[in-house]
Amino acid sequence: MAFLTPAFLIGLGALAIPVLIHLIQRERKRVVEFPSLMFVRRIPYQSVRRRRIRHWALLLLRAAAIMLIVLAFARPFLRKDGDAIAATGGAREVVILLDQSASMGYGSHWDRAREAARQVVRRLSRDDRATLVLFSRNAEENMRATSDKPRLEAAINAARVTSGATRYGPALKLAESILGQSPLKRREAVLISDFQKTGWSGSEDAHFPEDMTLSAASVAEASTTNLSVPSISFARAAFSGQERITVTAGLSNRGGAPLNDVPVTLSVDGHEIDTRRTSVLPHTSSSVVFPPFTLMSGNVRGNVRAGSDPLIADNTFHFVLAPSEPVALAIVDALERSDASLFLSKALSIGTTPAFQIDVTSTSRATPTTFDKRAVVVLNDTPFPPAGAGALKRFIERGGGLLVVAGDRTTWPSTEAGLLPGTLGQAVNRTSGRSASLGFLDYSHPVFEVFKAPHSGDFSAAHIFRYRALDVAPNTRVLARYDD
Structure with a gap:
């Protein structure tokens, strides 16, 4: 047996009350009136206090009543496996x-x-x-x-x-x-x-x-020690025609004890650039600024590692650095209209961090060199370009990004099925009835993470009237779904 509110069991001390009542209760004296006391012998009066319990049944009933009241407040229940x-x-x-x-x-x-x-x-x-x-x-x-x-x-x-x-x-x-x-x-x-x-x-x-x-x-522990590297910022500067990077690492101590003389190391392309030592008070944040280094190659991998504790996953922050150059992007469309990619081009040209270098071409004019020296290729509602056979796969394997805007004119050969996360279906027309809306968004992905805060955009207000269905392949991460 257990109790939901065991603190009420302190009330069992009240069982002493009936015992005290029985011990200190005095007998009532019977008063007899006489017209004269001259014929009554005088006897000295002595007050005798009761020292033993006579009415056991009454005492037990009173104690049981108090005990039942206390147990009712303690709310007992039985445990079973x-x-x-x-x-x-x-x-x-x-x-x-x-x-x-x-x-x-x-x-x-x-x-x-x-x-x-x-x-x-x-x-x-x-x-x-x-x-x-x-x-x-x-x-x-x-x-x-x-x-x-x-x-x-x-x-x-x-x-x-x-x-x-x-x-x-x-x-x-x-x-x-x-x-x-x-x-x-x-x-x-x-x-x-x-x-x-x-x-x-x-x-x-x-x-x-x-x-x-x-x-x-x-499975939590009473006390934990955890130092993490939750953020990194980069300051860029030019020196003698080269780009210099200053890395600032943010540190957070989520434990209840101060961390003193903690080593914080910056590594780039497997080489340790510098190690700084710092101290972080409990439940506070701090930062470490490393000396600037020269960014020599196009893309470099690096990390900042701070201390060691039982949660090693957040002790290291990994990053990739690229020169501050415009992102080369190629848009391939059907060019049935001269403004087919106008809105897409205008939207991309607004960005400055990073800036985009945009080239628009048609499916018939695309060649394997169209994908060379590009970071991203966008196929904007167009048939699969003949020049993309094999070339797009090699482009993606080199680290390039591919965005397919599937529309009525989009086709995809079975020989290149591995480039898509599923199989394209028929076009869905919602113009005559209720329009479509986005029924699910994965706000944990960087694409939508900036919109998860309140008043950061309402995707449910967007109405979609026509789109292509996609039969998603197994083990594919879906970032958004329509309401159907």
Whole structure:
């Protein structure tokens, strides 16, 4: 037995009250009136205090009444293990919510979390069903509604920590949806996490009905040490015809203890440029400025590494530096109209960080050299260019970017199917009825991340009347979907 509010058990001390009442209660004196006291013998009066309990039954009744009142306020309940409950209450629908956000990579958090998930699976009875949900910023069903314990444990063992942030709202909403669709009467969800405070913003509308239960399994530690490199900024300057880069690294100490004399190292193309030492107070941020270095080649890889702690994933910030030159971009369209790419060209020409060097050509005029020395190629509602056979694949393998604006004129040969994340379908016409809108956006991707803050743009207000369907290939990350 356990109690929801055990603090009320202090009231059991009130059991002493009936005992004190019995011990200090005095007998009532009977007064007899006489017309004269001259014939009554005088006897000295002595007050005798009661030293023993005579009415045991009354005392026990009073003590029992006080004890029942105290226990009622303490709200007792009985604990039962999964097998006993399943034997008495029928089959269960269980949803295991396993946090795989970046913070779960701290120390042994992830190993203990997976072991907790395996324990939930092992406690399932023969008729129980379980769904495994992995979540970080978003939530997804990894395995749904199965009684196959080996498959569930294999899925738990195959799960990995991601780089995403913690968000509990999507996971709880998904669990509520899964349990709400279950025909079983006993529905439970188990949330396994290190319970980061930033994971719950308070704006999520997740409510479990009274007939659903939610239990939590925490793998957090009482005290943690974590130094991260959350940001890097670059200052560019010209010197003797060369570009000089000054790197400033931001540091954040999320632990409760100060970090002193921490080494912070800047490396570029595998060579250590400089190491600075700094100190960061608990729950504060700091920054380190490295001496400038010359950017010699076109693109260089680098990183800033700070200290070492049980969460190594955020101790290093990786970056790629490119010279401050315009991004060469080629737009290939059908050129049925002279202004086919006018709005796209104008929108790209607005940007200055970086600036774009835009060349527009038609499908018939495109040659393999069109893709040379370009950073990005845009196929704007055009048939697949004959010159792109093989050339586009080599362009992408060299690190080039390809953006396909699929329209009525877009075609794609089966020999180049590997360049698309799916198979193009027919055009969808929504002009006669209700227009289409964007039903899903992945705000965790850099493309949409700048729009996730309030008042940063409302994509739901955009109306789309015609578009091409796409049959998405497996293991493809979808950034946005229409409402159909």
